[in-house]
Amino acid sequence: MATQTLILLFLITFLSSQSLHVSTAQSIKAAYWFPESGFPVSSINATLFTHLFCAFADLNATTNRVSIASSKAAAFSSFTSTVRQKNPSVITLLSIGGGSSNSSTFSSMASQPSSRKTFIDSSITIARANNFSGLDIDWEFPQTATDMRNLGILISEWRNATYAEAQRSGKIALLLACAVSATPTLNSPLYPVPSMKTSMDFVNIMAYDFYAPTWYLRTSAHAALKDPSGGVSGSSGIDAWINAGLPANKMVFGLPYYGYAWKLSNQANHGLGAAATGPATGTGIDIDGSIAFNQIKAFNQRTGAATVYNGSLVVDYCYSGTTWIGYDDVSSVAAKVSYAKQKGLRGYFAWSVGGDDNWVLSRRASTTWG
Numbered sequence: 001m002a003t004q005t006l007i008l009l010f011l012i013t014f015l016s017s018q019s020l021h022v023s024t025a026q027s028i029k030a031a032y033w034f035p036e037s038g039f040p041v042s043s044i045n046a047t048l049f050t051h052l053f054c055a056f057a058d059l060n061a062t063t064n065r066v067s068i069a070s071s072k073a074a075a076f077s078s079f080t081s082t083v084r085q086k087n088p089s090v091i092t093l094l095s096i097g098g099g100s101s102n103s104s105t106f107s108s109m110a111s112q113p114s115s116r117k118t119f120i121d122s123s124i125t126i127a128r129a130n131n132f133s134g135l136d137i138d139w140e141f142p143q144t145a146t147d148m149r150n151l152g153i154l155i156s157e158w159r160n161a162t163y164a165e166a167q168r169s170g171k172i173a174l175l176l177a178c179a180v181s182a183t184p185t186l187n188s189p190l191y192p193v194p195s196m197k198t199s200m201d202f203v204n205i206m207a208y209d210f211y212a213p214t215w216y217l218r219t220s221a222h223a224a225l226k227d228p229s230g231g232v233s234g235s236s237g238i239d240a241w242i243n244a245g246l247p248a249n250k251m252v253f254g255l256p257y258y259g260y261a262w263k264l265s266n267q268a269n270h271g272l273g274a275a276a277t278g279p280a281t282g283t284g285i286d287i288d289g290s291i292a293f294n295q296i297k298a299f300n301q302r303t304g305a306a307t308v309y310n311g312s313l314v315v316d317y318c319y320s321g322t323t324w325i326g327y328d329d330v331s332s333v334a335a336k337v338s339y340a341k342q343k344g345l346r347g348y349f350a351w352s353v354g355g356d357d358n359w360v361l362s363r364r365a366s367t368t369w370g
């Protein structure tokens with residue numbers, strides 16, 4: 001009798017912990033799309049993803065309202081139904097802000113209750129009107145301790161507002177996410193980790209852009225997973241977030257579908273850390289040296305560049321003439337996704353989907369995660 005009771009108790013405990021686990025921690029295989037990439041939404045292979053981010057809606061500095069530029073309105077409003085043609089269960093989120101938005105505008109909005117409310121209410125309205133299941137704030141970056149405190153208040157109020165809206169509308173509450181720097185204190189005071197933990201469904205860790213040829217004149221792994229010499233890396237960032245109190249299963253690990261091209265000072269000196277003069281120029285290379293993965297593959301084909309995988313940092317690089325490019329190929333992606341899974345993170349995301357080459361990165365990421 002006692003044994004049977006114990007077994008029953010064990011089963012109840014086991015089963016409820018299992019179902020809790022499943023319901024609170026759906027794995028995330030995600031990517032961002034943005035219209036300036038020139039990649040059509042209808043070409044996204046949505047079967048490879050659980051979540052897709054549509055980027056970016058803007059924060060209007062005068063009104064504090066979230067808006068979608070008229071040039072993007074059609075693509076954004078049909079985004080969800082378009083990607084769901086290939087994967088009916090893919091979840092879509094509208095991203096607000098981004099790397100080229102004005103940080104001061106976010107700072108100002110977050111500083112007052114009334115402007116926070118305008119932001120929050122307009123974001124919910126625009127998400128529903130455009131058929132998104134969630135919202136993502138990409139404030140790059142809060143700069144002061146006051147910014148961080150206000151961000152914490154903003155996201156707590158946002159969470160409450162989405163729950164209240166769900167009650168009123170009878171719909172499932174909007175998901176809330178934010179994109180943050182690789183470490184909780186990279187170029188900034190500490191993020192409001194307790195609010196993030198309570199209020200965010202998940203947090204996108206931008207584990208890239210550690211170095212760039214516009215400001216660092218040595219060839220580098222801009223998104224190294226590890227750095228044996230102690231510099232910033234994806235894994236040191238994740239450890240810092242965990243130490244700051246953000247649970248691993250709230251974190252989604254960022255994978256760059258792009259690299260950076262340096263111009264070598266001396267083409268005979270082409271290892272990691274070689275001297276460079278700045279960004280390289282050439283087909284597919286932007287002014288800041290960034291280059292999409294599919295353009296890197298084309299460069300390698302065209303030039304017969306040498307390619308190297310360095311597993312101690314987890315980076316791929318290639319070089320031809322004086323052009324040297326550090327990037328993530330399938331080997332780096334597989335190593336990072338294995339790491340994310342083993343570390344208990346929620347999943348991974350890519351910036352951005354249009355950079356892939358015949359889905360080799362997205363497919364490897366998905367099969368590696370399982």
Ligand SMILES: *[C@@H]1O[C@H](CO)[C@@H](O)[C@H](O)[C@H]1NC(C)=O
Binds near residue numbers: 045048358363
């Ligand atoms: C999309 O991805 C799936 C899974 O890897 C693959 O079977 C399919 O061929 C891909 N579709 C396209 C158009 O590449």
Ligand SMILES: *[C@@H]1O[C@H](CO)[C@@H](O)[C@H](O)[C@H]1NC(C)=O
Binds near residue numbers: 060061062063
């Ligand atoms: C911000 O909103 C104001 C008032 O609606 C509008 O006149 C202005 O064009 C908007 N700014 C941008 C950059 O869209």
Ligand SMILES: *[C@@H]1O[C@H](CO)[C@@H](O)[C@H](O)[C@H]1NC(C)=O
Binds near residue numbers: 080081084130131
């Ligand atoms: C939202 O997307 C779903 C799934 O594709 C579609 O059935 C529905 O018609 C869309 N609603 C609007 C308002 O576009």
Ligand SMILES: *[C@@H]1O[C@H](CO)[C@@H](O)[C@H](O)[C@H]1NC(C)=O
Binds near residue numbers: 102103108
């Ligand atoms: C950013 O916004 C602030 C305040 O709204 C403004 O003073 C500043 O000129 C803006 N910066 C840029 C680069 O637009």
Ligand SMILES: *[C@@H]1O[C@H](CO)[C@@H](O)[C@H](O)[C@H]1NC(C)=O
Binds near residue numbers: 160
């Ligand atoms: C959010 O709602 C909870 C529960 O109703 C409440 O305790 C909390 O103060 C609210 N937070 C904010 C920032 O409004």
Ligand SMILES: *[C@@H]1O[C@H](CO)[C@@H](O)[C@H](O)[C@H]1NC(C)=O
Binds near residue numbers: 272309311312
């Ligand atoms: C990887 O790069 C580091 C740093 O340059 C170097 O010390 C190491 O020898 C390289 N490892 C391999 C396997 O090439």
